[in-house]
Amino acid sequence: MLEVESGAYNLKINGVFKKMKRKYFFVILFLILAIFLSGCSGGIGTTPPVTPNQSLKASFTAVTTTAEVGPESVYFVVHFDASSSNGSIVSYAWNFKDSDPNLFSNTGNGKIIDHAFSFSGNYNVELTVIDNKGATDSITKIVTLFPDVPEFMEAIEELDTPEKIGNYMLEKFVYENHPPGCKDTYILWVDKTGRCSDFARFATIIANYHGYETYEIATNAYMPDGKYVSHTLGVYVEDGGYTYSSNQYYSGIIFNTFEEIVNDSFSSWNPMPVSTSYCVWNHDCERVEESPNY
Incomplete structure (x- = not known):
């Protein structure tokens, strides 16, 4: 009968296990590295990148079909046609940017649409199209409307x-209160009379026409006698800051914030307001800033 010493046998087995452990250690390490590297390169376990739909393209034409000029107002109708857009489009969304969206509707839908504008000036009309896969594309065009x-x-x-606009208003225009509402730029030019909101609109529309970034600030002042007084300022971006017009007067002073402009505009009032508030709109009729108490 063959006898094998147990000590020698166990030593041999332990050696085999050691070799196997070393072998599988390197195999496991290799697999971990391979998975890590493939993940970093966009392989296993990653979401494939979304490929833009190169064929989707928003495009439109704008033709003024109606331009009515009356003694107190103007009225334009523009025909918008997005048939020149490319792609499998399922939605056409328009933003005409001609009024505060918090107060009035200034959007529309459809490949072909007509829109009425109640004031002269430049309008940054935007079209956004969506295709059948959810991709989007947008385009903005300036539509210029003047009599x-x-x-x-x-x-x-x-x-x-x-500055030229301010000097022109001082020379040509006369302050005259009228019922609520704002006169069109052309109407004010014709009759030469208006109030602060008319002058602010005239100044910012003409400045924007010449490429200036413009804003309008509506202010409210609570006076010592308990009355509320509203006032409108025209604001222009110049030399890295803001200048403004109050009524026909052009300040020519550079300010860093809209709040500084509001405070400066009230600094010459006598008596001074008990409290004030304000709201700022950009040329696209979007609210960009307002005081907490507005």
């Missing part, structure tokens, strides 16, 4: 700086 009156266009062409 076809050569004398008026010649006059505003010369008013190419806020």
Whole structure:
């Protein structure tokens, strides 16, 4: 009968296990590294990148079909057509940016649509299209609407700086209160009378026409006698800051914030308001800032 010493046998087995452990250690290590590297390169366990739909393209034309000029208002109707857009489009969304969206509707839907504008000026009309896979594309075009009156266009062409606009208003316009509402730029140019909101609108519309970034600030003042007084300021971006017009007057002073402008505009009032509030709109009629108490 063959006898094998147990000590020698166990030593041999332990050696085999040691070799197997070393072998599988390197195999496991290799697999871990392979998975890690493939994950970093966008392989296993990653979401494939979304490929943009190169064929989707928003495009449109704008044609003024109606331009009515009355003694107190103007009225434009523009025909928008997005048939030149490309792609499997399921939605056409328009933003005409001609009124505060918190107060009035300024959007529309459809490939072809007509929209009415109640004031002269430049409008940054935006079209956004969505295709059948959820991809989107947008385009913005400037639509310029002014009455076809050569004398008026010649006059505003010369008013190419806020200072020139302010001096022109001081020379030509007279303050006269009227019922609520804002006169169109052209109507004010014709009758030469208006109030602060008319002058602010005139100044910012003409400055924007010449490429200036503009804002309007509506202010409210609570006076010592208990009355509320509203006032509107036209604001322009100049030399890295803001300047403004109050009524026909152009300040020419550079301010860093809208609040500084509001405080400066009230600094000459006598008596001084008990409290004030304000709201700022950009040229696209979007609210960009307002005081907590507005």
